[in-house]
Amino acid sequence: MLRKITVKQFKSLVDLDLELGRINLFIGANGSGKSNILEAVGVLGAAANGRVDDEALLRRGVRPGVPTLYKSAFSSDANPKKQWHISLGAESEKNAMYDIAIWNPLGNPNSNWLFKTENLKLNDKPLASRSPRSNRPELNSEQGIAALKTVELEPGDAALALMTQLRGYSIYCPNTPSLRGLVPDVQTREPVGLAGGRLPEAIGELLDAAKKNSELEEILDEVRMLIDWAKDFSATSSVGVPLSPSAARSRQVIQFTDRYMNKGRNRLTGYDASEGALYVLFCAALALHPRSPRCFAVDNVDQALNPRLARRLLAAICRWTKQLNGDRQWLMTAHNPAVLDDLPLDDDEVRLFTVDRNNKGYTEVRRIDVAEAIQKRPDKGWTLSRMWMEGYLGGVPNV
Amino acid sequence: MSDSLRIALVAEGPTDRIVIEAALNAILTDRSFRLTQIQPEGSAAFGRLGGGWPGVYKWCKQSAERGNGKLSEDGILFLNYDLVILHLDADVAGFQYSTGNVTPVEDDLPLPCEKPCPPASDTTDALRSVLLSWCGETEVPLKTVICMPSKAPEAWVVTALFPNDVSVSRGIECYPEIEGRLAQQPKAKRIRKTVSDYRDKADELTEAWPRIATLGEARRFQDELLRVVSAETA
Secondary structure, three states: OEEEEEEEEOOOOOEEEEEEOOOEEEEEEEOOHHHHHHHHHHHHHHHHHOEHHHHHHHHOOOOOHHHHHEEEEOOOOOOOOOOEEEEEEEEEEEOOEEEEEEEEOOOOOOOOEEEEEEEEEEEEEEEEEEEOOOOOOOOOOOOOOOHHHHOOOOOOOOHHHHHHHHHHHHHEOOOOOHHHHHOOOOOOOOOOOOOOHHHHHOOOOOOHHHOOOOOHHHHHHHHHHOOEEEEEEEEEEOOOOOOOOOOOOOOOEEEOOOOOOOOOOOOOEOOOOOOHHHHHHHHHHHHHHHOOOOOOEOHHHHOOOOHHHHHHHHHHHHHHHHHOOOOOOOEEEOOOHHHHHOOOOOOOOEEEEEEEEEEOOOEEEEEEOOHHHHHHHOOOOOOOHHHHHHOOOOOOOOO | OOOOOOEEEEOOHHHHHHHHHHHHHHHHOOOOOOEEEOOOOOOHHHOOOHHHHHHHHHHHHHHHOOOOOOOOHHHHHHHHEEEEEEEHHHHHHOOHHHHHHOOOOOOOOOOOOOOOOOOOOHHHHHHHHHHHHHHOOOOOOOEEEEEEOOOOOOHHHHHHHOOHHHHHHOHHHHHHOOOOOHHOOOOOOOOOHHHHHHHHHHHHHHOHHHHOOHHHHHHHHHHHHHHHHHHHHH
């Protein structure tokens, strides 16, 4: 698990140190820099895989950008050229650490970002490193050396685990057409693509796994509970299911059984179903599927969801992650205040961060101290969502 | 479409809602309705949120507070609803407040309040008074219906689905830990107390309502509901 991340000079993140938990929710105004935090980890993930280029960034759900946009360039900075590189780092709970400084000429950028420094350490012992002083001229600065070093590490090595988590990290941002199977997901992968492609297959695999796992079966019952208009859901071949001939057909589809309709006419596919149900299944697949990445981000996890459903879903994600997959780590952004009210923030592994920009435009991130919030709320009737909406937590726009 | 009865439900849990909705489908045959579960306001970060009977307690206290001490004066409750159903399992009569991490206030009648069973109504009468005390009331207010299956809605489920079960012949409204009977059925018939299994059986519960309504507390729920609905329609 990533316990700490550091970011310097990346977009609006001038100098950020963040202690992470297992579930990390970032709330803040539009444009405050929430997605930049998720992307910073994505860039580090690309580096951990050996190359930072547009293809590697897109693969992780990071928006590729020209160096002039990637590199912080604040007007208040007295010497905007003083640091030409972006610095990123991560530490695991098992004392493995990976950090990089990468750069790219602003005026004449390369297709690849170039490694300036790179360190992979375990318990402060260097396993792989490079720096301008120690660089041998033959080292290719487009290629990370830590990625090469990992081939020598034994399975179970904490440094290898950290690098594997970073490499597997992606930013998921599901959209309805991909979830419905109407358009192909450009970034497809197991169990689900970054835009939500392959959802029927993932749900089918999950249902199969539940047949041999009673704990998972019980959790899937909680998923059914979240889709209150349906009796059940399944994954099935698209052949023979009721689907408009003009709709694009994928090999498999999700099928819902509507609880209100007559038998024989009560089945509908993901093409026709409420999009909220698809977003719920998408999150369930990420939370529960055995082949989900260990560490990942979901941007706007609450999109398309009714506030009460969003609230229940976030609580369920926290519960499932703790119960079934203790080794899974979520970074999420959300905009719906209701999601705060079911978060089990008394668990230190569930962390809520507000994201704001200061007068210079720098993104600042603050973890909400629940004990302090309890102590300072005006009376017992105040909820966390109300405190956020009224501005007492920060993370709101000045509009 | 627009004349559907708008019903607010304060219930202990999601499977209870399914059972009550199935009952409503049987009882309100000539009237469409919209059932919405309402919940107490709160943040998990500031203390456990209301599931189970403590959630019903918390909701009642919040409603009474909005109504200057009485649920019946809670204006916002009837802004969008024609009536409210308060559900509480009769087995709550056997609990201490402390088991639900509830600190009772002065006007809350004491728990436990369990009486010898049979008859089930001695206990449910006592627990109804407790429930009403949470709401700042001494009588069931207008537009309010109490649903108090004895000892739990599973008594209704077993009656509907397994009419030959041993618990039915032994007085199911007083049968202890009735939930266990769901699993004590032949493998092909047994069900779990889960949303998916209950949803699967919801239509059967509705069809079997005449049999369920032979139970005292089910009949009381039906009669009180119809009385409130007819007053609402009049």
